[in-house]
Amino acid sequence: MALIAFYILSTIVVLSALFVVAARNPVHSVLWLILAFFTSAGLLVLIGAEFLAMLLVVVYVGAVAVLFLFVVMMLDIDFAELKQGFQNYLVVGVLVALALLAEIGIVAAAATFGGGTTFNANPGAATNAEALSRVLYTDYLLLFQMSGIVLLVAMIGAIVLTLRARPTVKRQNIAQQTGRKRKDAVELKDVRPGQGI
Amino acid sequence: MENLFQWGGGMWGGIGLAVLQIVTFVVILLVLIAFLLLFDRKVWAAVQLRKGPNVVGPFGLLQSFADLIKFVLKEVIIPAGANKTVFLLAPVITLTLALVGWAVIPVAPGWVISNLNVGVLYLFAVSSLGVYGIIMGGWASNSKYPFLGGLRSAAQMVSYEVSIGFVIVTVLLLVGSLNLSDVVENQAGGIWNWHAFAFPTIFVMFPMFVIFFISALAETNRPPFDLPEAESELVAGYQVEYSSSPYLMFMIGEYVSIVLMCSMLTILFFGGWHMPLPIPGVDGLPEWLLSLGGLLVFIVKTTFFFFLFAMVKAIVPRYRYDQLMRLGWKIFLPTSLVAVVIVSAYVTFQNASGRQEFDRLDADSSGYLEAPELAAVILPSGVDTDNDGKVSLAEYRDRARS
Numbered sequence: 069m070a071l072i073a074f075y076i077l078s079t080i081v082v083l084s085a086l087f088v089v090a091a092r093n094p095v096h097s098v099l100w101l102i103l104a105f106f107t108s109a110g111l112l113v114l115i116g117a118e119f120l121a122m123l124l125v126v127v128y129v130g131a132v133a134v135l136f137l138f139v140v141m142m143l144d145i146d147f148a149e150l151k152q153g154f155q156n157y158l159v160v161g162v163l164v165a166l167a168l169l170a171e172i173g174i175v176a177a178a179a180t181f182g183g184g185t186t187f188n189a190n191p192g193a194a195t196n197a198e199a200l201s202r203v204l205y206t207d208y209l210l211l212f213q214m215s216g217i218v219l220l221v222a223m224i225g226a227i228v229l230t231l232r233a234r235p236t237v238k239r240q241n242i243a244q245q246t247g248r249k250r251k252d253a254v255e256l257k258d259v260r261p262g263q264g265i
Numbered sequence: 266m267e268n269l270f271q272w273g274g275g276m277w278g279g280i281g282l283a284v285l286q287i288v289t290f291v292v293i294l295l296v297l298i299a300f301l302l303l304f305d306r307k308v309w310a311a312v313q314l315r316k317g318p319n320v321v322g323p324f325g326l327l328q329s330f331a332d333l334i335k336f337v338l339k340e341v342i343i344p345a346g347a348n349k350t351v352f353l354l355a356p357v358i359t360l361t362l363a364l365v366g367w368a369v370i371p372v373a374p375g376w377v378i379s380n381l382n383v384g385v386l387y388l389f390a391v392s393s394l395g396v397y398g399i400i401m402g403g404w405a406s407n408s409k410y411p412f413l414g415g416l417r418s419a420a421q422m423v424s425y426e427v428s429i430g431f432v433i434v435t436v437l438l439l440v441g442s443l444n445l446s447d448v449v450e451n452q453a454g455g456i457w458n459w460h461a462f463a464f465p466t467i468f469v470m471f472p473m474f475v476i477f478f479i480s481a482l483a484e485t486n487r488p489p490f491d492l493p494e495a496e497s498e499l500v501a502g503y504q505v506e507y508s509s510s511p512y513l514m515f516m517i518g519e520y521v522s523i524v525l526m527c528s529m530l531t532i533l534f535f536g537g538w539h540m541p542l543p544i545p546g547v548d549g550l551p552e553w554l555l556s557l558g559g560l561l562v563f564i565v566k567t568t569f570f571f572f573l574f575a576m577v578k579a580i581v582p583r584y585r586y587d588q589l590m591r592l593g594w595k596i597f598l599p600t601s602l603v604a605v606v607i608v609s610a611y612v613t614f615q616n617a618s619g620r621q622e623f624d625r626l627d628a629d630s631s632g633y634l635e636a637p638e639l640a641a642v643i644l645p646s647g648v649d650t651d652n653d654g655k656v657s658l659a660e661y662r663d664r665a666r667s
Contacts, residue, residue, distance in 0.1 A: 095404060099351070102397070119443075122386035126430075130393030131423060134400070138419050141404045141412075195382050197443055242591060 074114055080107045094140045102133045116189035119197035286378055291364060298520050299329035301568070305520075305575045312579035336513035344406060344506050351405035356507065356514035359398025363521035366391040370528050371446045373538050373559035384445035385433055388529060392429075392484060395522055396422040399486070399493060402515070403503035414502025417586065418486060418493035424593040425483040431601035432477045435470065435608045436460055436533045449537030456541040461534040466611065469604050474534045476597050478573070481526040483593065485519065487574060489581040490589055497583075527570035531563060535570075538563045633657055 084107065087100040105128045112121035190199040204212050303318065303325060310317030318325035343349060369384040371377040381387050396419055403415020437443060439460060440451045452459045461467070461474040483490040494502035504515055531537055538559030547555070584592070627634055633655035 093348075095348075095351075099401070118381070118383045119386065122383050122390050125390035126386065126393055130390060130396075130426065134396055134419055134423055137397075137400060137404075138416065141400075142416075195443075197383060240587060242588065 070114055074111070077107050077110045077114070081111065094143065095137065098133065098137045098140050101136070102129055105129045105133060117196050118189075119195070119200055120189075283378070287368075290367065290378060294364075294367060294521070294524075295517070297564075298517070298524055299333070300326070301524060301571055302329045302520055304568075304571070305578070308572065308575035309579045312576070333513070337510055339509035341509045341511060342506075344408065346407040347506065348405040348407065351401050352506075353511060355398050355402035355405060356511040356518065358401065359395065359518035360514045360521070361518075362391055362394050362398065363518040363525065366522070366525045369445055370525070370532070371449055371537065372528075372563050373556040375446075376556055376560065377446060380444065380446060383443045385437060385443050385448065388445075388525075389426075389430060389433060392522070392525070393422075393426050395484070398515070398518065399503050402507065403493075406503070406506040408506055410499045410501075410505045411503045414493040414495075414499050414505075417499075418503065421486075421490065421492060421589060421593075422484055424590060425480040425597075428476055428593060428597035428601045429480045429484060431598070431605050432473045432480070433533065434605050435473050435601070438605070438608045438612050439463075439466065439470075441612075445532055449532055449539065452536040453539055455539075455543050456536070459534065459536040459539075459541075465615075466608065469607050469611075470534070473601065473604050474530070476601055477533070478530060478570075480593075480597060481530065482574065482577060483589070485523045485526055487523060488578040489584050491583065492586055492589060495583060523574060524567065524571060527567045527574065528563070530570045531566040535566050537566075 081104050084100045084104040088097050088104065091097045091100055105124060109121040109124045109129075112118070112124060190196045306328075307317040307325075318328040321327045321331040343352060366388055368379045369377065369381050369387050371380070399418045399422075400415045403411040403413075403418070406412070436448065440448045442448070442451075452463075456462055457464065460470050463470065482488075486493050492502075493499075494504055499505075504512060507515060540562055547558075550558075634657075635655045
């Protein structure tokens, strides 16, 4: 059963990865990419790494790909112009693709003929989440925390680079708005008929 | 329901039973939601001193079914410039994602379609995917208002997911497990054990419950955060070009995910299927009766939260977009982040969770500490409060009190 599921899922992953490249519309590409991510999460569940699978869905599908889609949808692309330089880069593209193919082949050959190792998703623990956290929060604690700080620095850097203080832009002060009282805004006038204010 | 899998012989029998369970669950859920939809409209009407739908059936009870027939029989209109595949895919994705979340919801003791070990993460993952239906629908309509609605909703849902994630983390820290059934069992014994009210943590967890509730409103695009479909600004947002069955799917999907959020509130903070007060002698009843009672309690609690959702819709005026973003990023995110720190400090220094320690002592994973395991640990004499000769997790946690 797991084998059937594996073949179905991996076929979907490979096909959707193909369509990511082949789709003419960039939004369709991103949608295929999302399908590829999602199906890979299914593959991770099959080998017992359920925690990793959920993280893949939450982080990549739930956040990263949404931003991809967000950006790609707002692009105004001229497809004819985009396709023009295609043949100039064909040779380089083929070379890179061949290199990738060779690497995958080497890994697959090494795994198949080199004795091969059976994958254990949760060594020394009941669940995948526990096994991962045991390693992350003990042996690799420093690296784990450092990568967190690197991400934080990148985030703050992006904010600093894009934040421009423009004094001419009108902004709303929420505290001021909510602190407004009735007597600041409404005034009752006793208007006599026929006289005006 | 879990042990039903063993009845059918072999793999195909198991699959058949699983499909049967899922179909039963979905049908019951959708029928309940048809009535909740009417309830929503009735509450809204009552607040506005109207009668609400009262023509079809007694008290208008069949209104939702009449609406269903009306939607299904109308013509599906697809705009000429629309991206047809994505346009029709979007509502299907919304409805499917709203329904698959229910797979891990334990509605009664042992009644869960899939008792995943990472149930909470699964729910979080599925609810974070809900944005796709809306953003795809908005883009595929090839029209200005839906597109703006889709963009708004993408930003809004991604923002509020962050605080929802942190609030869930605080609950998980207290429980010490990612399994939703464990989350519910951790609150057994009475209202003073529910996460929203448990004593020393109430000062953090009750505000967290409020944050979760408000974020759930934003995550499901409910008023006051229904900016993706704000009718005064965007006509109907991402739904402008939808009609007939595709629109119906959007609407059902929206309500299914609202009820899913209500049940998450019940499970994470309000004790799931547990009664507010322990009833003496209830353990003698047959198991199916207990499960049915648990289901009833669960439904009542979920309906209560749905009532709160409906009241908020009726009472609170819509937020402005900058206010919405400010609330999510500048208030909820820091608050919930501080709460995570406080709760993890509490769990570490008070050893409040006790779950991992209990599991380590419980060598045969029976859920109880029995005779051979008890020799390895020193416990106060009155720890076995129900005198059954073994120590459960709840009793183990109460060991300091007894």
